[in-house]
Amino acid sequence: MKGDFRLSRRRTTVAGVDIPAGATLMVLNGAANRDPRHFEDPGEFRVDRDDAREHLAFGRGVHSCPGGSLARMETRVSIERLLDRTTEISVAESHHGPPGARRYRYMPTYILRGLTQLHLEWAPARTPPGDR
């Protein structure tokens, strides 16, 4: 999730910024996850980061996402199934351009960061999952 909104119930200060009572704030979880002061090379996808569990994609505190465990499980199963059946997965240059100059389109929303389309190329796995 890119971000969400909050209504301040009382006057407060966040990171040196005065927030009046009744203000609508946008909390940018996505930006926090890419904060180089917290995460080393935050733009890189590294599943084995020591601090991977400190991300805020599911929020934190009383309103943290109750669907987080389901979403994590669905993601794990989807990626495992994909890797079981494919090898050499790459982004299709014909649709998204060459490495270093990729072009993607995102859904026009402040809340989610979702691609409208992702074109991939892959080779089938050498041994289909049923034959192992």
Ligand code: HEM
């Ligand atoms: C990758 C998938 C998902 C992401 C990144 C995500 C992320 C989030 C985030 C950031 C929040 C807001 C936390 C806050 O306000 O501080 C949230 C709230 C919520 N999510 Fe998710 N979510 C995901 C999937 C799901 C699923 C699968 C379900 C239900 C099956 C779900 C149900 C909810 C509900 C009910 C809330 C509101 C919680 C509250 O306000 O107390 N989410 N989610």
